[in-house]
Amino acid sequence: xxxxxLAVIVALCPSAFADPEGDRLAFQKFYESRxxxxxxxxxxxxxxxxxxxxxxxxxxxxxxxxxxxxVDEGQALFEQPFSNGKQYADCFDNQGVGIKQxxxxxxxxxxxxxxLEVALNNCREVNGETPLPYDGEEISYLASYMAFTSxxxxxxxxxxxxxxxxxxxGKQFFYERxxxxxxxxxxxxxxxxxxxxxxxxxxxxxxHATHWPTYRFKWEQVGGLHKRFIECNQQVGAVxxxxxxxxxxxxxxxxxxxxxxxxxxGPASRK
Amino acid sequence: xxQRVESKMKLRASGILVLFSVFLLTGCGDDQAVDSSVPVxxxxxxPSTDETSTAAMIEKARALYEEAELKEHAWLVTSRSIDAxxxxxxxxxxxxARVAAKLAIFTAQxxxxxxxxxxxxxxxxxxx
Numbered sequence: 558x559x560x561x562x563l564a565v566i567v568a569l570c571p572s573a574f575a576d577p578e579g580d581r582l583a584f585q586k587f588y589e590s591r592x593x594x595x596x597x598x599x600x601x602x603x604x605x606x607x608x609x610x611x612x613x614x615x616x617x618x619x620x621x622x623x624x625x626x627x628v629d630e631g632q633a634l635f636e637q638p639f640s641n642g643k644q645y646a647d648c649f650d651n652q653g654v655g656i657k658q659x660x661x662x663x664x665x666x667x668x669x670x671x672x673l674e675v676a677l678n679n680c681r682e683v684n685g686e687t688p689l690p691y692d693g694e695e696i697s698y699l700a701s702y703m704a705f706t707s708x709x710x711x712x713x714x715x716x717x718x719x720x721x722x723x724x725x726x727g728k729q730f731f732y733e734r735x736x737x738x739x740x741x742x743x744x745x746x747x748x749x750x751x752x753x754x755x756x757x758x759x760x761x762x763x764x765h766a767t768h769w770p771t772y773r774f775k776w777e778q779v780g781g782l783h784k785r786f787i788e789c790n791q792q793v794g795a796v797x798x799x800x801x802x803x804x805x806x807x808x809x810x811x812x813x814x815x816x817x818x819x820x821x822x823g824p825a826s827r828k
Numbered sequence: 829x830x831q832r833v834e835s836k837m838k839l840r841a842s843g844i845l846v847l848f849s850v851f852l853l854t855g856c857g858d859d860q861a862v863d864s865s866v867p868v869x870x871x872x873x874x875p876s877t878d879e880t881s882t883a884a885m886i887e888k889a890r891a892l893y894e895e896a897e898l899k900e901h902a903w904l905v906t907s908r909s910i911d912a913x914x915x916x917x918x919x920x921x922x923x924x925a926r927v928a929a930k931l932a933i934f935t936a937q938x939x940x941x942x943x944x945x946x947x948x949x950x951x952x953x954x955x956x
Contacts, residue, residue: 732950
């Protein structure tokens with residue numbers, strides 16, 4: 558009888574038994590076993606941590622970083638006063654400098670995950686400005702500047718009890734197969750991390766949240782993590798979801814929690 | 829004798845309970861591709877009757893696609909096939925429209941099956 562009750566509780570309310578820290582330790586252990594020669598912290602460089610030749614090429618490219626303009630533009634936008642005289646800095650802790658390691662967070666009052674991009678738009682709305690489109694350049698520039706000021710800080714994502722359901726939803730999305738190819742995020746970046754996919758090496762998820770926004774040569778511009786989520790989903794034949802929609806925010810929440818303790822090194826460049 | 833039967837029954841009932849609980853706790857453990865034994869294929873294997881209008885087939889595909897979209901499991905191929913079927917119908921190419929609509933229905937049903945299967949089987953992939 559006890560077993561039935563337990564089974565029913567688990568089935569109806571999986572978040573009641575969620576253990577984010579246990580998940581993170583198991584996640585980290587998986588990569589430690591898979592790549593014993595690589596320090597977990599080195600995965601912040603994505604696929605470049607896995608291949609010395611590609612890493613060398615990437616480091617050469619980093620001498621003239623293609624995201625530099627985005628950081629400069631972002632700073633100018635960040636410091637530009639709103640029509641009411643206030644600035645973005647007035648909306649954030651520490652005037653918005655060096656705080657990206659705390660994003661995304663679960664807003665208990667609103668009952669949802671708040672990413673940096675959402676917080677930027679909330680700031681605009683509070684100050685009477687129209688929100689920026691999430692697929693536009695301006696929001697990526699602002700996030701690039703804020704990421705730049707947060708470099709070397711370590712992720713400290715918290716999952717309060719109220720945020721467990723959002724965390725679990727993100728976790729489910731990460732492990733769920735989708736698209737015509739029937740792949741999950743984990744199929745490529747956990748089970749097959751380090752393997753070649755045509756000419757590219759599949760990166761490990763353990764460093765996936767550290768370096769955003771990113772200048773992707775394929776995009777020829779700086780873009781956010783959700784833009785990459787859409788691309789990943791489409792690559793396996795699934796219809797991508799909307800940037801900063803609840804599902805991708807939950808996914809970012811889970812993925813960033815898995816990166817807790819890792820250094821931020823955004824913005825970055827990727828092929 | 830009756831006692832032995834009773835204790836056997838109890839043992840069997842406990843076994844079933846344990847199995848049921850393990851299933852709920854861990855998911856079905858099936859990490860395979862979409863189950864091909866589902867009725868989706870059986871249904872698709874039946875040729876659509878001539879009475880089914882092409883427009884109705886496209887409509888059915890669209891409804892299934894929207895259902896998959898709601899479950900966040902829609903496939904690009906379905907969307908493209910619906911577009912192709914709609915375009916072919918507009919061009920009065922009924923044969924091409926029906927082929928594309930059939931593909932759209934088939935892939936939409938497969939995506940819904942995937943959503944159903946994955947609702948549990950994702951759990952088996954979480955590192956322990």
